[in-house]
Amino acid sequence: MSLKAEPEMAGKVVRCPGCNTKLQIPETAAPSSATGTIGAPPSGGGLPLPDAAGGLPPSGASEPMNFQQEKPQRTGWKEADPTNPNGFVTFGIGLVLTLTWFGIVFPFQAPDGKDMSQFTTMEFVANVFYKHLEVSFINTLFFFWAMAILYLKFQKLRHQREALLLDVLPQELGQQINSQNVGTFIDHVYNLPHRLRDSLMVNRIRKALELFEIKTSTSEVSNMMSSQSNIDAARIGGSYIMTRAFLWAIPLMGFIGTVIGLSHAISGMSFRDMGNVDAIISSLGAVTSGLGTAFDATLLGLIFAVTLNFPMNSLAKSEDETLNEIDAFCNEVLLPRLHDGAGAGGGDIGAIADSVIKGLSSTQREFLTDLNELSKRMNEYATNLDRRSDAFQATVQKEFIHNMTTMRGEVEGALRDSMKMTSQYIAALETGIRGLNTVLKELGEKQIIIQQTKKKGWFSRGE
Template sequence: MSSPPPPLPQPLSIARSDIERRIGVSPGQGLSANTWLAGVVALALTTIFYACLFPFHDYAIRAVFMDRGPTQYVTVLLGFWCVVSLLVKGNKLRVQRKALRYQVVPENHDFVLSSQTADQLIRNIHAIADLPEKFIVYNRILIAVANLKNLGRVSDVDDILRSIGERDESSQQTSFGTLAGFIWAIPVLGFIGTVLGLAQAIGRFSGLLDSQSDVSSIVSSLKDVTGGLSTAFETTLVALVIALLVQLWITAQRKAEEEFLDDCHEYCLKQIVSRIRILPYEQQRDL
């Protein structure tokens, strides 16, 4: 007795899968995250982070983040902003990848895609997913197939798919624009904190020399000067560590998205371009 066929994947639903749509906010296009939503969540996380640090008065980590000037607060906020954006982008990528698991053309090997069967393919896509135009790979196919009746060559469809693919690649690169700005700003904030700390240390040291006359008094008062030096070095350290970790994450996310777009291109070649046939009467019409 033959075993039953494996169950088909559940129908795709962008409304149930996309985290931004689930909470009822306007989602970013494609693989982009809603910048302002990420900012609001990052602000909430920053508040929680500092609220958790506040009771630890005698711990060095509290001093690093709460006693080193205002730049630390902004650095942590931008760090959380990047993290939230990358988490949202990761969710969107997982949702988009699910579309590649489905076969939009009939499994019949004799099926050919032409202007006569284009409507059947469109119905298949709408049966697979709600709002299929929100899925990158399905949006490519819908645009190309919708124009199939007006085209006379297979290469024309391929050109349309390539053109849409280039637009998707450009949109994917643009989606990292805000993150790139934050990665630039975080180390700069660290360097600003360094300048403020050095200025504070130098100012205290200058005042110390003016107010103290003997060496022993100067040595005993140097502890006040070291506070400024702590601000100078620790603000830069925190900023560089955050920037490094976020940059590594961005690199991994960018690579994953580029691989996905390559997979979309291959999917379209196998599912669409290789199955297109121009019927004889269509060739005569275009002569």
């Protein structure tokens, strides 16, 4: 593991952020690069370069790496929330601190009937907390809850600041980060201490390198880091929602306590016996005492709000500065070292050819990938179409057979009815013919004389 060391830290004893042990920086330690590292071998010293976990050759190897080699599969690690502490833990801490504080001030309560002007400091403090117990308890719980959130956020911020000391992109692995040695840098990131690699900076660098390993495009990496910066800024801003809510609720609860005290004080006023001066003075004394107790609730709320406001804004400023440092490192160190081959020129035919070959190879791989995906989908569509065609044909055949069977039954029934009716008609006709033959036989040789009767005219005389 290598850590960045500033020149002014030479000769001092510092604490290692990785193993949390103390070490002394040599006074004659010279940085091996522009950023400077502790425990890193000097460049050009003849020492072998560190071997990558993925078996990649060093940058000075004689045989170039085949750009068509498959990228290793990495699983990454589960990222913890870098800025939001656990809500149940913070509530538990706040509740314990609240109960502890009320237990501390409980013995210092002033005796009943003692004038407030004679209170000691602790008696005054106990009076402020116990006169309006419900409001004071809620206000104190909100205050300690918010302070617990800020404390745990401060611990997370220290973790982020310690991770900034890591040399995430050592110069020994290469001056430039290209498609051939990006795997070495990713393996170096994976070999960082587990306690520190889960941080905003390390996670962003890891995502940028893994994206560059796949896309080999500086512009896409720049867009991704810009989007990640906005996401981190939104997460940091959203982590202060609860504390800002407490900062708003604490003085409001104090005002509620004041309103309750004023209501009790005013309800205690009695001027029925205007002739009794002592009774009136006693009533006014009770009212002024109640007013003083009522304003103590507002005083407690304002003190809590002011006390909470300064550390909250200071911590927010520190987190913004840390995020700005991470953005600056990515823009000033990582992006300039990324080399995707797009800037080859100046008469370097070999560099241009390599860039063209790499670009064509990358485009061909993407085209083949898309073509395979398209072929797979076309096969699925053809299979689904055949399956649907078979199902439709079976359905049509089934419906046709059913319809033909139904039609055949209907035609046979109609024919049977027609034949039955025809048989009945023929039988009736046969019966009629037989009857006619019988009548004709009975007539025999008889003649039938038809006599024509002369019609009478309109103007004829009747006989």
